[in-house]
Amino acid sequence: MMNLLKKQSSIGIGLLGLILLVSALFITYDDKVLWLSVSFVLMTFGSLVYFQTLYGHQLPGIKNDGVWFNALTTRGITAWLLGMGLTAFYIAIYWFPEVLGFNAQGESTGLVALFDPLSYTLNGSPATQWFMYGTLYTFAIILFGIKFIWKYRGNRYQLFRTLSVVFFQLCFAFLIPEILAKLNPETPYFAKDLKNMWPLNYYFLDEWHLTNMLTGGNLGLFFLLFGLAMIFIGSPVLTYFYGKRWYCSWVCGCGGLAETAGDPFRQLSSKKLSVWKLERWMIHAVLVFVTVTTIAAIWSFIKQNPELSLISSTQFVSGVVVLITALMLILFFWNKNGLEKDAKYTLISLGSILILSLCIQGFSGQNNLLFLNSYSFQKWYGFGVGAAFSGVLGVGFYPFLGSRVWCRFGCPMAAILGLQQRLFSRFRITTNGGQCISCGNCSAYCEMGIDVRAYAQRGENIVRSSCVGCGICSAVCPRGVLKLENDGLENRINSTPYPLGNAMEVDA
Template sequence: MKDLTANLAYESHSLTPGGHRLAPLEQLGLALCGVGFMVLLAGYFTASDVSSGVRAIWLGLAWGGVVSGTLLYGLHKHLSENAGVRNHGKTTESLTARGALGWILAVLLTAFYVVLYWFPEMFGGITRLHDPLSQALRGRPADHWFLYGTAYTVGTTIMGAKALAKYRHSRYQVVRTLVIMASQLVMAYLLPGFLASINQPEAYLTYFWPLAYENLFPGSIQGLMNRGAFGTFVVAWSFISIFVATPILTYFYGKRWYCSWVCGCGGLANTVGDSFRQISDKSLRAWQVERYTVYGVLVFIVLVTGLLWLEPYMPAYMHEPLYMLRKTYGFLIGMVLAGVVGVGAYPLMGTRVWCRFFCPMAAVLGIIQRFFSRFRITTNGGQCISCGNCSKYCEMGIDVRSYAQRGENIVRASCVGCGVCATVCPRGVLSLENGPTEDRLKGYTAPTQPVITKSVKRVAMR
């Protein structure tokens, strides 16, 4: 008889449903992270006469604590388990199931964005604390946007590392997470900083109009045209990115090449927000609402951009209302919906509230994906057992199961192609594929004589 005490290690775990008892290293990690944040907050009291060296050390301690603590906690949590899908406790734990911790985090995130947009002086010395870093990177003192960009990038990077550990069994998720981390770090942080340091336009080349709505405003274009060759390049890229690159890439790969591989909003959602993806509303009603709001915002920004170009031909009394319209868009869409609601609601409405309900870039990509693209999520014959993991973990609130259980491929405008439905499926039913468009919508009908379509063969034999 085997020694039955061999398994006693398991008995040291918590017995509460889904409860994850923290290992000592994880406790240490969270403590370090907390200390780091407190050091950062204490920076509020930094006086302007504190020397640059002191600030650098202080900042290093603050972010060092946050980064090392989060990595210690996140990596240990996932690497201490066998590789595989581990979503246990997501529906029972306070933070991820809209409990008290979730609400507290939502309030904190919302407050952060309110301060950032409307009361940035409230950051006080915390912004000053970032001066040495900003000087080193951009050759100028920090402002609250630099503080935000730093926090955003640190968050994407360290939580990206956690996501890498969590999804290490899926090479699709590993490659995708690495790319989206690099996209934020290089294209949306280091490169703009470097450009600023050499006195060039601080260009964010991975944000396209209509997401970066000012890119195609006549005022921004004129401003850039006066900034030399690089400014001209940025203007050219503003047009090429949305009118050439976007349709071509979306035709070949679907919306995902942008939303899940390049975009910073998607990057934040899939790293910092990964634990909240299951909260998205899957109801038919949410889908109905989403279609009005997301295309409504697209119409709004097209209108604003178009009118701004027509402004020179308008009578003078139109200038003030147009200015107000533009301000309204910036306030309502650019700040309230993209920031305050978009990120503040992570723990309450899921991670892609902005992307799903409001982002005009997602709307454009969605139209192309739905009607002119080779991308689809293929359903593998009749293997679906309707368990619902795919729908539950879809951050866009798509009821993936409703297609999969009918053997239909999934072709939806909103799908950002994160691939998590295919990752969590316990039966290998779903796969993200690009292939010929003719039989993209076709499904599987059992048990009539099946044929291997041209599409299947060409897709599969990579």
């Protein structure tokens, strides 16, 4: 009874903080510092007390009781309200920021203006809708990160992983870029989030962004070199050693929000084979889209800014052709069994079309490459994938489709890392099949929709390009069947079924 009362009052206090924040849409608060602080303190206090009532009295271990009987976590009425609220918020941020009070011409008002004091302190400028969003995003990751650690306490992997995503969001994505902006007020805008590399940061190699970095002094040059080093050296090396988890579950902000605030919705991801098929087509189509758009954008940049370019347009085209050919050769000769036939032939066909059009247009010196106007494609990519998919669908649909919709179906970064994880990485999840009792916990809580149990029952290693290495399948397994490991490349993919139970007697 006491616990129920405490639970309800804590929800009330947290909601009061949220209502205060939202009320800034309609009420102009003179003392912004006071009202912003009161709102954040109430939300933090209410949430912490609520988390305590949920997990404080429980022993370490699996805590998913009642998940399928709660309207919020089973697409009930509260899930719909939350989903619609989040979707409306994202639509306002991307396309109607004036609803939130943002004014590009002068002083902002409303909710955005409430963040002005914090914005002036950190970056020296008035708040924009993106600053407000970044603050709320970071706040959510910290707050729900605490909940996550509480829930999975006793599991060191989950503890360090969550501390890592909180650290990278708070420091690399939020504080450092804002403080750098304050210290360098004259420098033009360039990549703010230090850990968002191409292709997640799809505009990294766009003309305006390249120009800003190349003319942005030492800081601009640092961002350019850091970004390139991460794309071509840091990311492949880390993925080889640890799989895509080093990024998707330990560093990335999208993954950080999915793992913390999205944790209650992870069981909603579909495990159907047809959805797996759709996932593979969609995510690789986005990867092709962003690659083609970027190649065309760099081409336009080199043609229009020869004085800023280190290489000529012909050299660029030759380099891209060599790179694509090398990748296709590796796919065919070095690791010919790594990909399914349909995936391999689709990649080969697309690569060939790309090479052909690069050769025809690139070497004949046309202004547009790949038969497309790079600017309109960039615009469509930004609208369709960068905003609608990653933001509106990616987060707004947590309560309907699970927490990793974006990572699973649309993130080109996840696609690249996933291909490497499948083909050239030491990471795998090993399964001790003989211990599996087929309870299905692992499959139910896999946010990437992987039917983990099917692998465990056969004693087969899980080497899936979509696995983000969150380790939840292992954390919720009551029999200790699953283990996340890094080891040699040989025999990583062991699809031969492990002889279990009766099968052994039949064989004998």
